[in-house]
Each structure stands twice: as structure tokens, then as C-alpha cells.
Amino acid sequence: MKSSNQALLIIGSGAWSQKVSSIIGKNNKEIIVTILGAREFLSLDEAAVKNIIANQIVWIATTPKNQIKILNMIKSYDNKVIIEKPFAVDKGELKEFLNLTSKTDNKIYLSEPWKHSKVWSKKLNSITENRNFQHIIINRGGPIERTYINPVWDWIQHDLGLVGQLLSEQKENVSIDLKWVQQNKTLNINLVLPNEFRIELNVGYFSEKIAVWEINGETKIDFINSEELNDNPINTMFEHVASENFQSNVNEQTWLTEKIIALLDSKSL
Numbered sequence: 001m002k003s004s005n006q007a008l009l010i011i012g013s014g015a016w017s018q019k020v021s022s023i024i025g026k027n028n029k030e031i032i033v034t035i036l037g038a039r040e041f042l043s044l045d046e047a048a049v050k051n052i053i054a055n056q057i058v059w060i061a062t063t064p065k066n067q068i069k070i071l072n073m074i075k076s077y078d079n080k081v082i083i084e085k086p087f088a089v090d091k092g093e094l095k096e097f098l099n100l101t102s103k104t105d106n107k108i109y110l111s112e113p114w115k116h117s118k119v120w121s122k123k124l125n126s127i128t129e130n131r132n133f134q135h136i137i138i139n140r141g142g143p144i145e146r147t148y149i150n151p152v153w154d155w156i157q158h159d160l161g162l163v164g165q166l167l168s169e170q171k172e173n174v175s176i177d178l179k180w181v182q183q184n185k186t187l188n189i190n191l192v193l194p195n196e197f198r199i200e201l202n203v204g205y206f207s208e209k210i211a212v213w214e215i216n217g218e219t220k221i222d223f224i225n226s227e228e229l230n231d232n233p234i235n236t237m238f239e240h241v242a243s244e245n246f247q248s249n250v251n252e253q254t255w256l257t258e259k260i261i262a263l264l265d266s267k268s269l
Helices: 015-027 038-042 046-053 064-074 091-103 118-129 151-173 233-242 250-266
Strands: 007-011 032-036 057-060 080-083 107-110 134-142 175-181 186-193 197-205 210-215 218-222
Touching: 007 015, 015 032, 015 233, 032 038, 038 064, 046 064, 057 064, 057 233, 064 080, 064 091, 080 233, 091 250, 107 233, 107 250, 118 151, 118 218, 134 151, 151 186, 151 197, 151 250, 175 250
Parallel strands: 007 032, 007 057, 057 080, 080 107, 134 197
Antiparallel strands: 134 210, 175 186, 186 197, 210 218
């Protein structure tokens, strides 16, 4: 896939940034990858910002609050920008994020590598081609509990993007209910599209890492133990954004997250 940019700036200096840098660098030998800490970037003046992001794809991989600040700093430029998940964890952050993305000159993409995986491409076709009612149970999460974020928001957007894609053509007909379990460390979300789907998503804390979709009682997708050994969704997603014909579609990526945040807020959960 031909790329329109030959450089990637990753803002955020954590382990995930290092992993992204390694994957992109190995698969795109011509791409120059630079990592800059979020605090360092936020301390830059306007001239330095303009200089450092020139001709770069920007991948922002820090906390939602810092991501919003960084987006605000670069909103007048026309870079392609990947925003790491989660992009918002409450109504206030969501409002700020959507306001910024509606006004920015950047082309925004929310980081959703699994949408670009071979396993999802294959299974999505089999799900959408099945005209019978399908009951899908999704378990996604792991044992890590970070001090700065609830386990739910650490994991949830892996699957909200996939479910949102699956239901997007009939989004207005989807009913949603949810409840907290495991002392507010796991969220149970039930989504129903009459005559087509009942989707139960359990996301957040699990004693062991898990990423499984069971469809009508059978394990149909196991993202951790996938048979697609040559799959590299992080790089495939990057190449999608880097391609010359890429256009952002933030609303399509966020519609389900907006509904979940609104429900959590309305129920004071």
C-alpha cells in the first residue's frame, strides 16, 4: 500500500509506544519513527510544534486528558492523527474530544487494530452472511489494574469498535443495557438488535487475559490464540491511515462509545 507520508511521530513514551515503534519500523523500512514523551510535547511552544509535526503521521498514545490537550495544540494543522484508546472515559472528556475532532483540520483515526486483522475480516463475513438470530457472548480483559484508569476503559474499545461496525447499519434499532460487576471492575453490556443479534459484552478485570467471542454457544473468535499466525493488525491499521485515500470517519468509530458513556452517566454507574 503506497503511503503519503514517510515519517511517524509517536507522542507518549510508555511501553505501548515502544511496541508500536518496533512493529511499524520492522514492517516499513522506509518509515522514520520518532518517539516523544507527552509531557515534553505539551511543553513545546507553537513554533516548535509546527516544526516537529511537519510531514508526520502523528500517533498520540497517552491518557485521554493529555490526548485532548495535544489535539488542541495541533488542531490547525492537516496531519493524519491516530488516537490511542481510550479516547474518553466520561461525558466531559467525550464532549471535548468530539468538539475538537469536529473542528480540527487533521484527519483523525481512533486506534482499532483488530478491525484490520485477518481473523476479524474472515469472521465478520461469516457473521454478517448468517441470516439466523445470533447470540454472541464476548469476554475481554485481563488481570492488570492500572492506577490511572479503570480496567473497563483499559479494554473496552477493543470490542466496541467491532460491535459498532457489526451493528452500524441499524444503530437506531439497537437497545442497550448495562451493569457493573466485580466491585466496579468489570462491565456487563447487553445489546439487542431484534431478530438478528443479542450481544453480551463482559469487559474489564479477568483473572487471566481473555479475548473471546462465543457465537451460539461455540467459540468462533479467539483474538489471543488466533490461527492467523502472520497477522499484524497494528501495521495494517497504520498502512490504512498512511494510504493516500484515507479519510477520517470519527462519528462511525464513536457512535457506540457515545451511547455507553451516556448510559453510564444517566444511571450514575
